[in-house]
Amino acid sequence: xxxxxxxxxxxxxxxxxxxxxxxxxxxxxxxxxxxxxxxxxxxxxxxxxxxxxxxxxxxxxxxxxxxxxxxxxxxxxxxxxxxxxxxxxxxxxxxxxxxxxxxxxxxxxxxxxxxxxxxxxxxxxxxxxxxxxxxxxxxxxxxxxxxxxxxxxxxxxxxxxxxxxxxxxxxxxxxxxxxxxxxxxxxxxxxxxxxxxxxxxxxxxxxxxxxxxxxxxxxxxxxxxxxxxxxxxxxxxxxxxxxxxxxxxxxxxxxxxxxxxxxxxxxxxxxxxxxxxxxxxxxxxxxxxxxxxxxxxxxxxxxxxxxxxxxxxxxxxxxxxxxxxxxxxxxxxxxxxxxxxxxxxxxxx
Amino acid sequence: xxxxxxxxxxxxxxxxxxxxxxxxxxxxxxxxxxxxxxxxxxxxxxxxxxxxxxxxxxxxxxxxxxxxxxxxxxxxxxxxxxxxxxxxxxxxxxxxxxxxxxxxxxxxxxxxxxxxxxxxxxxxxxxxxxxxxxxxxxxxxxxxxxxxxxxxxxxxxxxxxxxxxxxxxxxxxxxxxxxxxxxxxxxxxxxxxxxxxxxxxxxxxxxxxxxxxxxxxxxxxxxxxxxxxxxxxxxxxxxxxxxxxxxxxxxxxxxxxxxxxxxxxxxxxxxxxxxxxxxxxxxxxxxxxxxxxxxxxxxxxxxxxxxxxxxxxxxxxxxxxxxxxxxxxxxxxxxxxxxxxxxxxxxxx
Numbered sequence: 024x025x026x027x028x029x030x031x032x033x034x035x036x037x038x039x040x041x042x043x044x045x046x047x048x049x050x051x052x053x054x055x056x057x058x059x060x061x062x063x064x065x066x067x068x069x070x071x072x073x074x075x076x077x078x079x080x081x082x083x084x085x086x087x088x089x090x091x092x093x094x095x096x097x098x099x100x101x102x103x104x105x106x107x108x109x110x111x112x113x114x115x116x117x118x119x120x121x122x123x124x125x126x127x128x129x130x131x132x133x134x135x136x137x138x139x140x141x142x143x144x145x146x147x148x149x150x151x152x153x154x155x156x157x158x159x160x161x162x163x164x165x166x167x168x169x170x171x172x173x174x175x176x177x178x179x180x181x182x183x184x185x186x187x188x189x190x191x192x193x194x195x196x197x198x199x200x201x202x203x204x205x206x207x208x209x210x211x212x213x214x215x216x217x218x219x220x221x222x223x224x225x226x227x228x229x230x231x232x233x234x235x236x237x238x239x240x241x242x243x244x245x246x247x248x249x250x251x252x253x254x255x256x257x258x259x260x261x262x263x264x265x266x267x268x269x270x271x272x273x274x275x276x277x278x279x280x281x282x283x284x285x286x287x288x289x290x291x292x293x294x295x296x297x298x299x300x301x302x303x304x305x306x307x308x309x310x311x312x313x314x315x316x317x318x319x320x321x322x323x324x325x326x327x328x329x330x331x332x333x334x335x336x337x338x339x340x341x342x343x344x345x346x347x348x349x350x351x352x353x354x355x356x357x358x359x360x361x362x363x364x365x366x367x368x369x370x371x372x
Numbered sequence: 373x374x375x376x377x378x379x380x381x382x383x384x385x386x387x388x389x390x391x392x393x394x395x396x397x398x399x400x401x402x403x404x405x406x407x408x409x410x411x412x413x414x415x416x417x418x419x420x421x422x423x424x425x426x427x428x429x430x431x432x433x434x435x436x437x438x439x440x441x442x443x444x445x446x447x448x449x450x451x452x453x454x455x456x457x458x459x460x461x462x463x464x465x466x467x468x469x470x471x472x473x474x475x476x477x478x479x480x481x482x483x484x485x486x487x488x489x490x491x492x493x494x495x496x497x498x499x500x501x502x503x504x505x506x507x508x509x510x511x512x513x514x515x516x517x518x519x520x521x522x523x524x525x526x527x528x529x530x531x532x533x534x535x536x537x538x539x540x541x542x543x544x545x546x547x548x549x550x551x552x553x554x555x556x557x558x559x560x561x562x563x564x565x566x567x568x569x570x571x572x573x574x575x576x577x578x579x580x581x582x583x584x585x586x587x588x589x590x591x592x593x594x595x596x597x598x599x600x601x602x603x604x605x606x607x608x609x610x611x612x613x614x615x616x617x618x619x620x621x622x623x624x625x626x627x628x629x630x631x632x633x634x635x636x637x638x639x640x641x642x643x644x645x646x647x648x649x650x651x652x653x654x655x656x657x658x659x660x661x662x663x664x665x666x667x668x669x670x671x672x673x674x675x676x677x678x679x680x681x682x683x684x685x686x687x688x689x690x691x692x693x694x695x696x697x698x699x700x701x702x703x704x705x706x707x708x709x710x711x712x713x714x715x716x717x718x719x720x721x
Binding site for chain 1: 402406414419420423425426428431432454464466499500502508509511513518520525528529612
């Protein structure tokens, strides 16, 4: 029996499959899937926070590397991470899919299930979207809509000289997971450390709780999510605020799996941690007098939070290691530039 | 000198080009392009209306057929048409682009300019988005956010038996424009009628003003936009409302260009008008006692409005011509099904 593909079912039947899986609406959703547009009640006296981010096959993921459920999970997670970095709570999401005709329906279902499981876990109902054919790559483009209190929104641009830099969780793990996939890892034989790195790469956890708590407590002056790596996050936050930064390399909390993947003698560990990207941790800038409040937010959210450096009036971007100061290496990665240090072909959303 | 491509510039420089073009922010935009997410003030005591629709190269357009500015215009227009069908006013939009590496920067600029010209004309500021590489087709995915008054939202599902059906403007022109492109029309030698059909296909005008006015006056019971053709719009509105419909074929306002393109003896005219799609006109259902109010809304908006049939308690979908009644032909088109009647390869968003 030949495998059932999305072309066998057609657009209407596929939308019906999504609606069935999406389940009940939330209180604030007046009109969900099925009309020309969705209708949402804005959160009382809050502002709307909106973001969109796309996953393109063979740019951000490979179907032969990652299970469809992970692709669905990640498509939503990278958007929720942007809401988290603004201190916003999720309110609703939209999903645009462009599908190769020969995509098996089983893969479609798994992708949607992975997406919807995270949507449910984060109280972010799927309220609409569209399905199209793609003559090339599978594409999942997501819009996430959130809400945040007026004067409680975390920008990139509002940090001040003297603020300390803090990072949630640990970094480098996602890049190590990607390295494993590039090496053709056999999942059945993977170690626990290797599987943990894969999990970081394929199923990032948006740091919604700590982001919201920090915003509500006004415990930070600025924030950004680490989609493009720690060094790039520091650069963007510092530059948006008109400042420079010094990162203390020895303080950077490197994911435990990185050593197992990169090898102990390798320089890949710090490189993964600084330039790796896709960890979707948050970077906060905070005045030293708010340090205790900030750490309390992280503690209540059950998230590690580590001080990794500070922002300076001088606009240089520096990294300090054992008293030696060097330029914070400018990551060459971009969607249209080769990455000479890592030769990646699949990365970053 | 080789032509400058988007790969030569990179993601950051391309975003910078968009920001420069996007110009000043609107009052209700608290945070625009450049942070992790955009922040918008919801319209006072209104509901958020959100929609997303994608244009995929070689599915919805061909680059060798249509100028980049039209592709940018249409990517936004098809979304604004969904807002119009809900009776919503635009508030902001997001643009996700996946770009082939060899796309000329001049084409990128033109696409963005076409998008932004419509955004300005409709007071729908671009507040964010993302740019990615595509290993295949050019993709423009847009999210539009609007606002509409509580209890003033036009659904598909709230029509009643006995309601009359009205269509704005004229239909079939966009399908005729597509037929011209399929035939390899030379624009330099095109007639005025042919150019008008191309314009309908490439640069649809979202019917925002009449949609909003009808919603505010509660002059209709239901509405839908005609992205998928008149017959499909009637079917979707009737079925969502649990009703049937009779369309009077002789009343359907066919675009003047259709006859010029389809030939007078041809049956293509009515086929284009019923099944053609992409006209992005609006279909309203209205109680007979509200007919005068509905026509007044259209008149104030400077839009033709034509009564084309009615909704029935019996759920059959019928077309009536010279007293002969037949099933409203079920359009076979879908993104994953061939269209036996027209053999289209490029259509519908």
